[in-house]
Amino acid sequence: MSDISRRKFLQTTSASALLLFSGLGRESQAASVQSYPSKKIGNIKNLKVNEPLAFNYPDNNSPCVLVNVGKEASGGIGQGKSVVSFSTRCTHMGCPLTYNNGRLVCKCHYSMFDVSRNGQTYQGLASQWVAQVVLRLDAATGNIYAEGVEGLIYGRIGNLKLS
Amino acid sequence: MSLTKRKDTLPIPPVDAERYTTVCQYCSAGCGYNVFVWPEKRSGTAKSNAFHVDLSKQGDIMSGFSYTETMHNVITRKNGNRYNLAIIPAKESRINKGDYSIRGGTNALTAYTPTGVTKDRLKYPLLRKENGFVAISWDHAVEIIATLTKKSMDKYGADSVAMKFYDHGSSGLGFEDNWGAGKFFLTGVKTQYLSIHNRPAYNSEVWGSRERGMHELNYDVDDARLADTIVLWGANAYEGATIFYTEHIMPNLQGGSIDEKKREFASGEPADEGRIVIIDPRKNATTTVSQDISAERVLHLRPNLGTDWILANALARIAWENKWYDNDYLQKRTDMKTFEDYKSKSLELAKSLSAFLADAEKITGVSRKEMEEAAAWIAKPKAGGFKRRTLTLYEKGIIWNMKNYDQVAAIAQLNVLTHNVGRPGTGCGRLGGHQEGYVRPGAPTPGSIYAGGPPKNVDKYVTGGGGKIYWVGATDPYLSTPNSKFFKKSVKKRATDLLDYLDNGGIPSDPKAYIAKVLEAFEKTDGLFMVVQDIYKTHTSEDAMLILPAAGWGEAVDTSINCHSRLLRIYDKFMDAPGEALPDWKILALVGNKIKALYTADGNKEMAARFSGMEWKTDAEVFADGAQEFGDNRATEAEEARLSAECYKGVTHEMLRKLGNEGIQTPVRQDPATGKLFGTKRRYQHTFASKDGLFKWYGTDAWTGYPAEIAKYLDNPTYPYWFTTGRSQHVWQTMYHDKRIPEKLMTVPLPYLEIHPDDASKLSLNTGDMAEVFNEEGSCLALVYVNDATKPGLVFGIMFHAKGTMNNLTSSYTDPKTTIPWYKGTKVGVKKYYGKLDDAIKTVSLLSNNDFRTQ
Ligand code: SF4
Numbered sequence A: 001m002s003d004i005s006r007r008k009f010l011q012t013t014s015a016s017a018l019l020l021f022s023g024l025g026r027e028s029q030a031a032s033v034q035s036y037p038s039k040k041i042g043n044i045k046n047l048k049v050n051e052p053l054a055f056n057y058p059d060n061n062s063p064c065v066l067v068n069v070g071k072e073a074s075g076g077i078g079q080g081k082s083v084v085s086f087s088t089r090c091t092h093m094g095c096p097l098t099y100n101n102g103r104l105v106c107k108c109h110y111s112m113f114d115v116s117r118n119g120q121t122y123q124g125l126a127s128q129w130v131a132q133v134v135l136r137l138d139a140a141t142g143n144i145y146a147e148g149v150e151g152l153i154y155g156r157i158g159n160l161k162l163s
Numbered sequence B: 001m002s003l004t005k006r007k008d009t010l011p012i013p014p015v016d017a018e019r020y021t022t023v024c025q026y027c028s029a030g031c032g033y034n035v036f037v038w039p040e041k042r043s044g045t046a047k048s049n050a051f052h053v054d055l056s057k058q059g060d061i062m063s064g065f066s067y068t069e070t071m072h073n074v075i076t077r078k079n080g081n082r083y084n085l086a087i088i089p090a091k092e093s094r095i096n097k098g099d100y101s102i103r104g105g106t107n108a109l110t111a112y113t114p115t116g117v118t119k120d121r122l123k124y125p126l127l128r129k130e131n132g133f134v135a136i137s138w139d140h141a142v143e144i145i146a147t148l149t150k151k152s153m154d155k156y157g158a159d160s161v162a163m164k165f166y167d168h169g170s171s172g173l174g175f176e177d178n179w180g181a182g183k184f185f186l187t188g189v190k191t192q193y194l195s196i197h198n199r200p201a202y203n204s205e206v207w208g209s210r211e212r213g214m215h216e217l218n219y220d221v222d223d224a225r226l227a228d229t230i231v232l233w234g235a236n237a238y239e240g241a242t243i244f245y246t247e248h249i250m251p252n253l254q255g256g257s258i259d260e261k262k263r264e265f266a267s268g269e270p271a272d273e274g275r276i277v278i279i280d281p282r283k284n285a286t287t288t289v290s291q292d293i294s295a296e297r298v299l300h301l302r303p304n305l306g307t308d309w310i311l312a313n314a315l316a317r318i319a320w321e322n323k324w325y326d327n328d329y330l331q332k333r334t335d336m337k338t339f340e341d342y343k344s345k346s347l348e349l350a351k352s353l354s355a356f357l358a359d360a361e362k363i364t365g366v367s368r369k370e371m372e373e374a375a376a377w378i379a380k381p382k383a384g385g386f387k388r389r390t391l392t393l394y395e396k397g398i399i400w401n402m403k404n405y406d407q408v409a410a411i412a413q414l415n416v417l418t419h420n421v422g423r424p425g426t427g428c429g430r431l432g433g434h435q436e437g438y439v440r441p442g443a444p445t446p447g448s449i450y451a452g453g454p455p456k457n458v459d460k461y462v463t464g465g466g467g468k469i470y471w472v473g474a475t476d477p478y479l480s481t482p483n484s485k486f487f488k489k490s491v492k493k494r495a496t497d498l499l500d501y502l503d504n505g506g507i508p509s510d511p512k513a514y515i516a517k518v519l520e521a522f523e524k525t526d527g528l529f530m531v532v533q534d535i536y537k538t539h540t541s542e543d544a545m546l547i548l549p550a551a552g553w554g555e556a557v558d559t560s561i562n563c564h565s566r567l568l569r570i571y572d573k574f575m576d577a578p579g580e581a582l583p584d585w586k587i588l589a590l591v592g593n594k595i596k597a598l599y600t601a602d603g604n605k606e607m608a609a610r611f612s613g614m615e616w617k618t619d620a621e622v623f624a625d626g627a628q629e630f631g632d633n634r635a636t637e638a639e640e641a642r643l644s645a646e647c648y649k650g651v652t653h654e655m656l657r658k659l660g661n662e663g664i665q666t667p668v669r670q671d672p673a674t675g676k677l678f679g680t681k682r683r684y685q686h687t688f689a690s691k692d693g694l695f696k697w698y699g700t701d702a703w704t705g706y707p708a709e710i711a712k713y714l715d716n717p718t719y720p721y722w723f724t725t726g727r728s729q730h731v732w733q734t735m736y737h738d739k740r741i742p743e744k745l746m747t748v749p750l751p752y753l754e755i756h757p758d759d760a761s762k763l764s765l766n767t768g769d770m771a772e773v774f775n776e777e778g779s780c781l782a783l784v785y786v787n788d789a790t791k792p793g794l795v796f797g798i799m800f801h802a803k804g805t806m807n808n809l810t811s812s813y814t815d816p817k818t819t820i821p822w823y824k825g826t827k828v829g830v831k832k833y834y835g836k837l838d839d840a841i842k843t844v845s846l847l848s849n850n851d852f853r854t855q
């Protein structure tokens, strides 16, 4: 990697690094039982279109984003099936992804992922589509739960296999 | 809910997993990869594994180690056992440093598996019968094609056998297969009707540079990080040679290579962030990524189609007027006799500068101001009088332009005029599409019209009724040849005539009776016996009589060079080919040896001799045999220019296996004093590759408008749009592998068209609609993307796609000097499609692929 790209990354990750310490303590144990934890990550009533919400899942070391894209999206929940969630580790080489207007963009090598199309790489270098978080909506309360991840989180041999 | 099958865990190779080095099978960048193979049921651990990486920790960002879902597969070997296969980018390669693209990142998914997406690989020779293809033995296949070739040559002459075969490295596989094909067709058959993969003739695409004394691969990846200015001319690096862009051009634009510059440059010489000049009618992703890095260091010129050589000459004239050249260099290194011709015809010194530039503006559509700025970025000395260092790379936008020869020559000359070759941070040549691996006996046509050419047009020959046998190897001309609709129609008719004749009374299965009936058909019809040699069935193979199954990447030992460093490496065999598939060299050797036996039985020693020398047993023997073609490579460093660009004489497979991802740069020379082998980093520091070592100038043609094949459309309102083509980031060539990989096909499901919003609104077209693109040559249905990549009046289409080809629209024009087609320009009409939209629209992304902004 060129030095400049690495430097650039260090600048851009400081925000997400803060997030690493904000999750629940229990999840790291989930790795040993090999099943995804259920985690409340937000409430559908508070989600505004194109205003992403950052959280960590399935453990504190895995930044994700929850977003209402304002139109039907593959794997979406809610009335318009428009609420989706993805890992924000770029599946190319792990840089942080930025949500913007229906897509996740990586400024390291410019991969772009379409969040309403299953996180497919519609431009750029990432040969693996970005990992999508499985969501459940509690209709009564509007609470949204993360309950699994489809696809591999970058930098892991298994999504739940960190020691 | 996922559109594709996903994994959330990957198998771990144990420490003792088999390990091989290879190079990506795709683009000119030639990224290094490591391959791991281990029994399916065995596993390493997070702490102890063949990657020697602690997998119990979250992997670091940009660590250079990546192992993702698309980098793993499960294969079955001939022994019937299943094995894990992991193909991961090599961190230790100085080409990619662990980086990889969306194409190479799926190398593992292309491996043959008996039940997966590649299960329809060709496994046995197939013969066309009444109701389709049936499997036959290699013995029968070889007997049929060898006997037919021999008898056809005996009765109708060598030219009755025509061929269209790849000649390159990477996906085509390299030196070994090319030497096999060369021995068979050039020494054995000796037909004049040879052609190279997609194009209609057997030629170099850059005779305009080579005949000046400058091979097109003369630079190193380091030069892209050292250059003050990079020029990409008709060369979409971010989407076509991706890792070369992200690892070598991008860091330079970001200022990440300034320290390297300081080390390499003269003392006191300015070393700043790089600049880039992009000359392309399209605002492609290379342009917008570069602009995102630093808009003020990007200059984007958008010439009218076909006019680039006029622009190159205009930039040269501006450099000349400003004295941005080194007279001493010109005198010592270039041929001042031919320079007079260049001055009068290319620089047109008899014309005033303002008249000259006014004409250039009118022809190219590029303003004088832009020309002056570009010329300064390319040639104006830096502060302190230091020569600027400019690396100029062109590719298909130039090569497959109108007037191929003059386009290439004009750019080569601009760079030599400004001494932008042979110094660190300079160079002038191809960006490349695929990798290279050419070693063949001498071709029947050595050069352009100025050097014994032009070569014969094989498309015109076979579509016009010429030839009896047409042998197509690892190329799919029904999609990829220019004017492909006409080509397909004509070849299909000839193939059908032959089949109908054979079918009358039944197609015999006894090879002798079959051969006799084909020979009868040769007499009585103008039928064409087409042989397709490939790894899958192709569009063209629909009309083949015989299909021969070839081994692919990783299924044989091969060697190739990349384009940006001429780096020779081994592409080791890590798995078995499916069924009875064989490496191309072996197929051609089997047929060659059989023809030799037939001539020997006839007592025809002369012809038997032509087909001898193909008795190789191993890939390594073929490689060593091919090396003899390069002649004596004892040379000092200063004499490197006389060596053939791809010379690897003295190098063996074993040596390359030891060198692994490090490889060695061709031309390889043997030091006269020590006998040791040395690679060549950068070319033409001392002399050029002409007899007297001087660069040979050439006076280019004046602008005379468009050729008849295009001129017919100019004032015709039915075809109002200029039309150009290119490639997509995602898929490789005709998508022979990619159409089988669901993620790829979902993202690029159909041929597509890019159109400017102004034009789209006139046609009531929106992104996601389908459009009919048409002209008198043919038509193609395409998915529409409305974006600002094209200009008003210009539309762009993907060159070809598994589901349709835009080459249906391209004309049959070729440059009379070289027989290279103008793939990249014609005129078309566009209409909204009124049929039902393809289901693919529901899963494809419709976002704009040249917009990277996040604010
Ligand atoms: S840039 Fe080219 S060589 Fe490198 S991984 Fe991609 S396709 Fe392969």
Ligand code: FES
Residues within 6 Å of the ligand: A090, A091, A092, A093, A094, A095, A106, A107, A108, A109, A110, A111, A124, A125, A126
């Ligand atoms: S890390 Fe390379 S594109 Fe994201």
